[in-house]
Amino acid sequence: MPTLEATRRQFVRTAALSAASAVIGSRAAAQPPTPPGGMELPVLPGVTWDKAPCRFCGTGCHVQVGVKDGRVVAVSGDRRAEVNKGLLCVKGYHVGHILYGPDRLTRPMLRRNGRLEPITWDEAIETIAGRIQAAPAKFAFYGSGQWTVSEGYAANKFIKGGLGNNHIDPNARLCMASAVTGYISTYGVDEPYNCYDDLDHCDVLILWGNNFAEMHPVLFSRFIDRKLRGDKVTLIDLTTRLTRTSERADHVFVFQPQSDLAIANCIAQQVIAADAVATDFVAKHCTFRKPWKRPGDPQTLMGEPCSFDEYKQFVAEYTPEAVSKTSGLSVEQLRLLGSLFADRSKRISSLWCMGMNQHTQGTAINNLVHAIHLLSGHWGRPGDGPQSLTGQPSACGTVREVGTLSHALPGDLRVDKPDQAAKAEALWNLPPGRINPKVGYHTVQMWEKFCTPADRGGDIDTLWVQVTNPGQSLPNLPKLFEKKPADKFLIVSDVYPTATTELADLVLPSAMWVEKNGVYGNSERRTQQWFKMVNPPGEARDDCWQTIAVARKLFDLGHPGMKDKDGRFLFHITDGNGREVPVWRWESYYGTVNVDEKLYEEYRPFTQIKHKDVAPYRELTKARGLRWPVVKQPDGTWKETRYRFLEEFDPYVAKGKGVQFYHSVAGDDKAFIWFRPYVPPPEVPDKEYPLWLDTGRVLEHWHTGTMTRRVPQLKRAVPAAYVEVSREDAAALGLKTGDKVRLETRRGSLELTAWIDGRGRCPKGHVFVPFFDETKPINRLTLDAHCPFSKEPDYKKCAVRLVKVSA
Amino acid sequence: MTSGLVVALDPAGGDGVPGAVGAVPAFTVGEATAGWLSVALEAADAAGSEWWADWLRRLPGVAGVEVVFVHWDGADPEVTRADA
Numbered sequence: 001m002p003t004l005e006a007t008r009r010q011f012v013r014t015a016a017l018s019a020a021s022a023v024i025g026s027r028a029a030a031q032p033p034t035p036p037g038g039m040e041l042p043v044l045p046g047v048t049w050d051k052a053p054c055r056f057c058g059t060g061c062h063v064q065v066g067v068k069d070g071r072v073v074a075v076s077g078d079r080r081a082e083v084n085k086g087l088l089c090v091k092g093y094h095v096g097h098i099l100y101g102p103d104r105l106t107r108p109m110l111r112r113n114g115r116l117e118p119i120t121w122d123e124a125i126e127t128i129a130g131r132i133q134a135a136p137a138k139f140a141f142y143g144s145g146q147w148t149v150s151e152g153y154a155a156n157k158f159i160k161g162g163l164g165n166n167h168i169d170p171n172a173r174l175c176m177a178s179a180v181t182g183y184i185s186t187y188g189v190d191e192p193y194n195c196y197d198d199l200d201h202c203d204v205l206i207l208w209g210n211n212f213a214e215m216h217p218v219l220f221s222r223f224i225d226r227k228l229r230g231d232k233v234t235l236i237d238l239t240t241r242l243t244r245t246s247e248r249a250d251h252v253f254v255f256q257p258q259s260d261l262a263i264a265n266c267i268a269q270q271v272i273a274a275d276a277v278a279t280d281f282v283a284k285h286c287t288f289r290k291p292w293k294r295p296g297d298p299q300t301l302m303g304e305p306c307s308f309d310e311y312k313q314f315v316a317e318y319t320p321e322a323v324s325k326t327s328g329l330s331v332e333q334l335r336l337l338g339s340l341f342a343d344r345s346k347r348i349s350s351l352w353c354m355g356m357n358q359h360t361q362g363t364a365i366n367n368l369v370h371a372i373h374l375l376s377g378h379w380g381r382p383g384d385g386p387q388s389l390t391g392q393p394s395a396c397g398t399v400r401e402v403g404t405l406s407h408a409l410p411g412d413l414r415v416d417k418p419d420q421a422a423k424a425e426a427l428w429n430l431p432p433g434r435i436n437p438k439v440g441y442h443t444v445q446m447w448e449k450f451c452t453p454a455d456r457g458g459d460i461d462t463l464w465v466q467v468t469n470p471g472q473s474l475p476n477l478p479k480l481f482e483k484k485p486a487d488k489f490l491i492v493s494d495v496y497p498t499a500t501t502e503l504a505d506l507v508l509p510s511a512m513w514v515e516k517n518g519v520y521g522n523s524e525r526r527t528q529q530w531f532k533m534v535n536p537p538g539e540a541r542d543d544c545w546q547t548i549a550v551a552r553k554l555f556d557l558g559h560p561g562m563k564d565k566d567g568r569f570l571f572h573i574t575d576g577n578g579r580e581v582p583v584w585r586w587e588s589y590y591g592t593v594n595v596d597e598k599l600y601e602e603y604r605p606f607t608q609i610k611h612k613d614v615a616p617y618r619e620l621t622k623a624r625g626l627r628w629p630v631v632k633q634p635d636g637t638w639k640e641t642r643y644r645f646l647e648e649f650d651p652y653v654a655k656g657k658g659v660q661f662y663h664s665v666a667g668d669d670k671a672f673i674w675f676r677p678y679v680p681p682p683e684v685p686d687k688e689y690p691l692w693l694d695t696g697r698v699l700e701h702w703h704t705g706t707m708t709r710r711v712p713q714l715k716r717a718v719p720a721a722y723v724e725v726s727r728e729d730a731a732a733l734g735l736k737t738g739d740k741v742r743l744e745t746r747r748g749s750l751e752l753t754a755w756i757d758g759r760g761r762c763p764k765g766h767v768f769v770p771f772f773d774e775t776k777p778i779n780r781l782t783l784d785a786h787c788p789f790s791k792e793p794d795y796k797k798c799a800v801r802l803v804k805v806s807a
Numbered sequence: 808m809t810s811g812l813v814v815a816l817d818p819a820g821g822d823g824v825p826g827a828v829g830a831v832p833a834f835t836v837g838e839a840t841a842g843w844l845s846v847a848l849e850a851a852d853a854a855g856s857e858w859w860a861d862w863l864r865r866l867p868g869v870a871g872v873e874v875v876f877v878h879w880d881g882a883d884p885e886v887t888r889a890d891a
């Protein structure tokens with residue numbers, strides 16, 4: 001007779017096998033099936049399951065989280081989720097582990113005499129409120145694309161509706177701000193019109209500087225599956241170094257840093273030369289744009305109108321022969337790209353992420369990739385269009401939609417447009433004029449002001465960081481982080497000690513992921529909700545509660561900004577009987593009301609202003625995310641939108657229009673086809689610093705590694721940062737794998753282990769370093785030069801030299 | 808630690824994979840459909856699980872391994888300090 005233990009193990013084994021079989025059943029079937037036995041979850045004694053999005057990248061996979069006795073004990077890919085269809089990557093597989101590190105922060109701590117000492121929450125909240133009350137204009141909030149929607153919304157309302165200084169910006173400034181300015185200056189409104197379904201329909205997938213296999217692995221599998229099934233699909237990897245993505249690509253085109261601008265213009269030149277412009281589409285739906293009045297003037301974000309003939313003249317010089325010299329691609333490779341765009345029988349999907357966004361010409365290259373798709377008519381059919389991806393789970397939901405950038409308000413509104421600010425004031429029930437029309441500090445400015453002494457113009461003296469680790473992720477750390485003057489006050493809410501808590505004056509322990517209620521918005525406009533499933537450790541509390549508690553303390557201290565125009569608290573939350581719930585007290589926060597739902601529903605009307613209607617919270621509780629605009633149907637159901645601006649899919653397109661860019665910049669329902677010239681990078685290799693330095697991520701580690709470096713399996717897989725060196729450069733320097741080398745830039749130096757022909761392979765003259773390792777902070781060396789429009793810094797290229805230290 | 812895995816078989820040469828995997832006691836092999844094989848993997852701890860998953864990834868005829876399920880069998884997941 002089997003023992004109880006044997007039976008239990010058999011149970012779990014059967015559950016594991018049936019989960020895998022069910023995923024295969026779903027994948028193999030032509031129609032989305034219900035696997036045998038339905039979509040039921042593995043039956044495990046004592047385990048309850050609930051859905052949540054994975055928090056480790058912008059893909060937005062859904063997992064089912066198994067909880068037993070108040071702890072997460074199992075994770076299963078969610079088969080009902082359209083994004084991942086039950087699959088998870090190696091990070092998602094470990095997402096349940098990250099709650100249980102032995103050094104979780106569990107008590108508020110204040111630095112006294114150089115040491116962090118435990119204090120009470122009351123003391124912590126009083127300390128923050130006291131600093132803000134003393135100098136509200138000198139306070140700034142630095143947040144994240146990992147903030148939940150309500151966390152970001154509360155922080156945004158607190159700053160822009162309450163304090164009125166607009167100094168709030170998220171870490172997403174560092175990863176996707178150029179995509180935002182690219183969309184806005186092309187279509188008049190932010191965020192992709194398309195969705196991941198393009199991966200199922202394209203004939204050609206072009207990755208623009210995007211290591212898709214490692215950064216969005218589940219989406220990459222979704223595409224590669226088609227190849228395995230025998231679909232005739234072509235993968236083109238446009239890259240500056242060989243990666244795991246290159247291994248699966250049909251064509252690998254290695255280009256010189258910054259020359260993506262020239263390559264895009266070269267494609268446009270060839271489309272025109274081949275007489276392959278989508279004349280009807282362009283005439284009906286597009287106008288041309290140049291970046292200045294006259295060549296040589298400074299470029300502007302919204303540019304000037306130009307004619308097709310002018311545009312044609314501008315791109316004329318970008319012939320394959322000329323661009324071959326700038327880009328390092330062969331004329332044949334450039335011709336292949338040109339001929340693909342000139343052929344409308346094939347559907348082309350372009351994807352990008354940090355490679356195009358972290359760029360001093362980030363807005364320009366975003367404009368140009370949209371331009372070649374619009375010009376050639378590779379736009380609008382499923383599988384045929386350009387789409388940016390995000391690196392964080394709610395860079396879209398919380399940063400772009402909630403508007404936590406320093407110029408923005410929820411719903412794509414701006415602080416510096418009086419009519420738009422008035423709309424926000426009305427929705428927030430604020431007195432007219434409460435919102436300050438002056439744009440706040442963007443990330444680089446904010447940290448520069450914080451790290452500059454007050455008597456030299458450093459007018460930020462208290463900075464609160466939530467859900468991010470700028471002490472490792474900011475560029476040029478010696479300038480933007482390490483110089484923090486002793487009299488400035490840094491507050492950090494986090495779950496683990498980090499490079500940022502090292503310098504913090506006040507550390508607040510936060511709840512994470514399924515320790516709290518939350519809503520995220522992924523890269524394809526999909527809003528995703530989850531419920532709290534387990535308690536946070538010790539005294540850790542939700543970031544959103546922390547913000548509300550400080551706001552309430554300021555209200556009690558008489559700060560006028562913490563009141564609406566009727567004198568009520570800025571976060572006036574009521575129960576079903578209309579009675580105010582004191583959610584600023586932790587014991588009431590998870591009491592009679594769901595604060596997450598209340599704030600989300602307060603925010604939702606903002607999203608309707610620019611036709612980005614997110615779904616009602618109650619609908620989200622039932623779905624694995626819904627892509628906005630989500631519109632109520634006559635039968636009372638809610639329908640998501642796969643493709644915007646297309647009449648077939650988008651209910652906001654006027655009948656008979658076919659395609660309508662209803663938020664176009666010029667108000668004519670037309671998108672802009674931009675010309676932007678090739679502009680050299682701000683720092684190029686020279687005699688002193690002869691190599692290019694590129695930085696980025698690896699599959700196993702989530703950004704700065706504060707969570708994934710605590711999971712032994714992930715840490716063992718990639719234990720430490722390294723420098724990838726080409727064979728040629730290694731030979732010239734007498735280096736072999738394992739040798740210690742010192743990297744030196746004009747900003748700093750760092751010792752690393754050399755890896756020749758490792759996981760990635762750099763071409764001659766280039767090196768690559770991942771940024772996940774707190775002990776080897778490569779951002780001490782990177783450049784803080786940024787795109788003039790998006791203000792996103794360029795982490796992908798600066799000049800470096802290598803010095804061999806030891807064998 | 809028990810995991811549910813989806814193994815993508817190499818179209819040219821994946822035929823031997825179910826047999827090779829089935830011969831290892833840590834694995835229970837499920838069905839092979841349209842180029843994929845479902846597998847349950849049981850190991851004493853996370854390190855063993857990782858070792859076998861890695862072995863599977865390197866097995867000739869395997870084009871990829873994806874994870875769909877993980878259960879920690881009542882033990883706390885093994886997580887350390889980042890500097891451990």
Ligand code: SF4
Pocket residue numbers: 054055056057058059060061084087088089090091092093215216217218219
């Ligand atoms: S691809 Fe991203 S969202 Fe999906 S499981 Fe991996 S880390 Fe999580």
